[in-house]
Amino acid sequence: MNLQTVHSILLAISYSQAFQYTELAQYVDDHQEEYVEALRDWVAVESDSSNIFKRPELHRMMEMVAQKLREMGGTVELVDIGEQELPDGQTLALPKVVTAQFGSDPSKHTVCVYGHVDVQPAKLEDGWATNPYNLTDIKGNLYGRGASDNKAPVLIAIIRTSTAFMWLYFYISLPQTITDLPVNVKFLIEGMEETGSNGLDAFILAQNDTFFSDVDYIIISDCGWLSRRPALTYGTRGNCYFFAEVEGPKQDLHSGVYGGTVIEPMTDLIGILDTLISPSGKILIPGIREAVAPLSDEEWKMYQDVEFNLDHYKNETGVNQLMYNNKVDLLAHMWRYPTVSIHGIEGAFSDSGTKTVIPAKVTAKFSIRQVPDMDPAVVKKQVTDYLYSVFAKRKSPNSLKVTMVIGAKPWLADTQHPLYEAGKAAVQRVFNMDPDMIREGGTIPIARTFQDVTGKSIIMMPIGGFDDGMHSQNEKISRYNYIEGTKLFIAYLNEVAQIKSTSV
Amino acid sequence: MNLQTVHSILLAISYSQAFQYTELAQYVDDHQEEYVEALRDWVAVESDSSNIFKRPELHRMMEMVAQKLREMGGTVELVDIGEQELPDGQTLALPKVVTAQFGSDPSKHTVCVYGHVDVQPAKLEDGWATNPYNLTDIKGNLYGRGASDNKAPVLIAIIRTSTAFMWLYFYISLPQTITDLPVNVKFLIEGMEETGSNGLDAFILAQNDTFFSDVDYIIISDCGWLSRRPALTYGTRGNCYFFAEVEGPKQDLHSGVYGGTVIEPMTDLIGILDTLISPSGKILIPGIREAVAPLSDEEWKMYQDVEFNLDHYKNETGVNQLMYNNKVDLLAHMWRYPTVSIHGIEGAFSDSGTKTVIPAKVTAKFSIRQVPDMDPAVVKKQVTDYLYSVFAKRKSPNSLKVTMVIGAKPWLADTQHPLYEAGKAAVQRVFNMDPDMIREGGTIPIARTFQDVTGKSIIMMPIGGFDDGMHSQNEKISRYNYIEGTKLFIAYLNEVAQIKSTSV
Incomplete structure (x- = not known):
């Protein structure tokens, strides 16, 4: 029985099963090595979008993403988004955008998961302790370029989606364990994020009345936590x-x-x-x-509440002195x-x-x-x-x-929106604590475009650790963040399913 | 009959032949392609002394030089000059120094030819039109890293020396064409010039009473002419x-x-x-x-006499404006x-x-x-x-x-010394004109050491063209400079032989 058939059977089955978080979480734990191997395959591709000579690798990366989604029975498209103009006047084909759709039940919310699979440049001689394109597990940390930014988070969304189907596949004889996606899930995966998401604005504009027409919420899973406490991000520079x-x-x-x-x-x-x-x-x-x-009083107060250790940050960066010696000033200048x-x-x-x-x-x-x-x-x-x-x-x-x-452009969201309330509930379920509400000093250019063009509500749910070294030497994601992050995603989609439609 | 034997026979023959400049020059013309091939072999070695990862190539280069000199029957040594300390505290073996000796007739002057076979870094992507390590002949110019600085000049000295023996070798049946070196020739070839001749100062100090004891004059063949007019160099920065x-x-x-x-x-x-x-x-x-x-009046007058075209220099560099708009100021700031x-x-x-x-x-x-x-x-x-x-x-x-x-350190010589007079006469013979008396903006660190340690008289006889692009992309030497430069060296050794011993 192939996956397409599994998928068809699934769609025919009633979606009435109760949410089985514990079983799903256990399933994720049991399949941890499989997920690490999947990440290894992806990290091995030098999908550096800033280096035109690596463009063939980037094309290959997009094909791998499409293939992964196809294997799960999604409706997958590789969409040509045109060419990039180089400084010397020549043009170069942009990596295609991958879209996928799982489920189209009108009684469910539809979320669109956005991520990217291009990476920043990395060379061993820049000071990496290990080959940046060979995922290396050292004491539970998985080192490799793109491991945290943004290949693991994209894989997490895919794993969560595949969990619904693969579980059925492996346990077909145990119908009581059948689960399903509580929401319809769409994917939008690009390959130019690190250099400004070239071509994606036009794509979103063009697809606003088609691909995005039935999307309720957009989930961006990029960036990282600020401390060991999980976080939800509501703004980027x-x-x-x-x-x-x-x-x-x-x-x-x-x-x-x-x-x-x-x-x-x-x-x-x-x-x-x-x-x-x-x-x-x-x-x-x-x-x-x-x-x-100007910085408002409310904002000042929010910054006060964030869990952030200046000494730890100073140790992490390794500088003798930070630019500011108090938490609020430092966070304000970071965000x-x-x-x-x-x-x-x-x-x-x-x-x-x-x-x-x-x-x-x-x-x-x-x-x-x-x-x-x-x-x-x-x-x-x-x-x-x-x-x-x-x-x-x-x-x-x-x-x-x-x-x-x-x-x-920068992006800023409303932290009181039900999408963020759902995020808080999911963090509570998986980690048994409240998340930090944070902003991000880095840039997710597309967040602003989603907001401006589609008018949909957007949440940014970071998975990476606060010390993952994104864009730096020795980038990593910990097994903890990768695996617990997968559970968070599982819990989150369930919470989103509970949002009352009037809140959209 | 091997070359050692030829050499032995030669040494046994009376050195009384008249100087046969015309025949030697003709011989050089006839063997031009052979000399270009020899340069090609040398340029193919990426003997970059500034890059520690290329050190094996540099060692290979020194072996090739030694082998070339050995083939001619010289007494050749590869002298270990110790190690280089790296910034991280580690050490790296320096390339050996090659010394050679041809003839030890006490009735003749002894010259020591100094040159280097290490090169500046070069990569195709720096903007080279051709592979920098594949000597490429374009319209009579031989492009390649080190072609002009300093592999061709070193080969010229070797060719001049080999001409004495090889001619015999090929024309053994025509004894009337036998020629010989008019002076004893020693070689000192190093591989660290481009990074400051690391280790050579100590070598010269150590060998001052041995290798240098019977040397009368030191000939440095590096740098280039200032215009199409041949030049003799009397100072470096x-x-x-x-x-x-x-x-x-x-x-x-x-x-x-x-x-x-x-x-x-x-x-x-x-x-x-x-x-x-x-x-x-x-x-x-x-x-x-x-x-x-301070700049003296005499110096100012000498600069006035130098053949130098500001417009041509401006075109050659491609700048919109030079730092100075008159010849004397520009030469003074260059030298x-x-x-x-x-x-x-x-x-x-x-x-x-x-x-x-x-x-x-x-x-x-x-x-x-x-x-x-x-x-x-x-x-x-x-x-x-x-x-x-x-x-x-x-x-x-x-x-x-x-x-x-x-x-x-910088170096400055006396332009009235017989060694320079001999140079002027040689230029007259080969090119039928007076040389420009010039200084060099670049550095030949060892010139100053030769002066300070050995006390010998030194001449710098440039072979490279004024537009050879040393240290730059698309470095080249023209066939004209390479081949006529060889003739100049032939003529020069003969002129040096005429210097009265009291002038030493």
Whole structure:
């Protein structure tokens, strides 16, 4: 009997079984190794969306996701979302978006689970203790690029869905254990999240009256907890990512032979980068800080209630001193104030050793995390105007080109919505405690688009641990978060099923 | 009959043949392709001395040089010069130094030819039009890393030496064409020049009373001409190469998740780098400019006489404007004033794409070309004192470590010495014109050591073209410079043989 048939039988069966959380949780525990193996297969794919040379891997990753969903009998589509324009004017096919549907019972709510399976760059020589594409279990932590951000959370949603069917498959002779999905589940899995979800906005706009028409709630399972306490996330910062390119000589020059005869692009680039941020971390670009919504008393109070240990955070980052020494200031600057980070310089000498070169063309990469009420279009103008003006004062014969390559908006939800109440109940059931209500310093660009385009209610339910090292060396997810997270998802869908339709 | 035997026979033959320049030059022309193939073999070895992972290639390169010299029947040694200490405290074997000796007739002068066979880093993706390790002939230019700096010049000296023997070998039945070396020739070939000739100073000190005891003159064949006119070089700048490392978090952090909570090492590093150089290229480190010997009237006049086309130089570099618009100022800043170049930053994000990372540890690489009367030990103190003081003002929780990893002295020779007169005569014979008397902005650290330790007279006879792109993408040597350079070397050794012993 194949899975398609199982699925058909299931759909024909009455959906009246009581919610069997304990049995499902036990089932998940029993199948833990299977789920780790599934994650291993996915982590092995270097689906780095920022590196155009890895695009074939990214395409392969999307096919694997589709295949996984197909195996469970879902209605799966790989949707072409067009091409990406590269800086040199060439185009590159975007990874397809995977959609899937399980169930279409009009008496049930329909949730759409959004996730991504692209990853940040990672190389062993960046300082990984293990091969970033070989999932490695060390003391119950599963190390690998994308393990926490965002492959395990996507797998969790798939596992929860498959649990309904696979359980039947294995225990077909024990009909009393048959369970079913308490809600209809749709999937929307993309492969460009780490670089700004290129092409997905257009997809959502185009599918608003079709794919999204019967969706009630959107569940985003990304980011991580803030402490050992589970969390629900109600806001993210946006991200404006800039390239500042200074070009001078037509090719790299020997610094001995040519040094002293040309104004070096690196000197110019360092000079303009140094005008972005003060030594104490203050943003110096005119207009940026003025646009930020003021911190309200209620918000201040909420931050007070969050479980957050400054000392632990300091130890975790390994810095000698944090930028702020009290919880509220630190959380506020982590979540709801903008920051500028300079990530690096392309085109200069970056290897070990002592090359004596005058790099001809150097491109700085920096980004601004932005928050309500900032607007990416305005930020773009503020940054480019400022840098061009600073550069002009240098009277350099070199040329400067500033471009904003990502402009993702921040997102903010209502923490009183039934979707969040359901989340609190699910956390209570699985972990026997209240979740922290948190925001996220990072960016889930699509959260804002879901809100603006579909008008649906959105919840962000993080699964990753607070110390997972997303985007960093030695990214991991713990078995605890992976497996308990799966149970949380099981409990959550059941809670969502209880939401009264008027609350939608 | 093997080459050893040929050599023995040769040594037994009277060295009384007249100098047969025309025949030797013709021989070189006839064997051009053979010499290009020899260069191809050498360029194929990625003998990058700055990259510790390429060390095996460097060892192989030294063996190839030794083998080449052995084939000609020279007395060849591969001399162990010890180990290199790495920043992490580990050690790595230095490439051996190759020495060779051809002839020991006390009635002849003895010259020592110094050269190096290590190269600067090069990767196709840096912007090379061809594979940098596959010598590629395009319109008479031979492209490849190390082609001009310094593999072809070393081969030229070897070819000149082999010409004496190989000619005999091929034309054994025509004794009237037998020629011989007019001087005894020694070779000293090293593999660490590009990173400061690590270990060679100690070697020279140790061998001063042995290898160097019977050497009259040292010929350094490195660097390039200044125009299409051949040149003799009488000075080089020194090089103090610095690492400035700023360290903060214990590992890279996600700029969204952590941005706003830590003072980022990149901000600090950019901040201190920006205090090194003014926008117009002026060095801002206190004390550096004050130490420079003033430009004399005689020097100013010499610079006036040099053939140098500012427009051509501007076109060659491709900049919109040079730092100075008159020949003397430009040459002075290229040759005899110090400069600071910032080469790049290790540890930051340097690939294409848009990684959102807060790099935990970033190391800037910059160097100061220094000139008489600067002293590397003083420069080291000036730079480190200055940067630590600038950094302290930032009150950063991060840590700074400044180290000087190369401290190579400048060198200056007397242009009236018979060794230079011999050079002028050789240039006249081969090219039918006077050479330009030039200095070199780059550094040949060992020139100064030869001067200080051995007390021998030194000449630098450049072979490379003015547009060879040493240390840059698409380095090349033209067939013209390679082949005519070989003839120049043939003519030069003959001129050196004429120097009266009292002039030594």
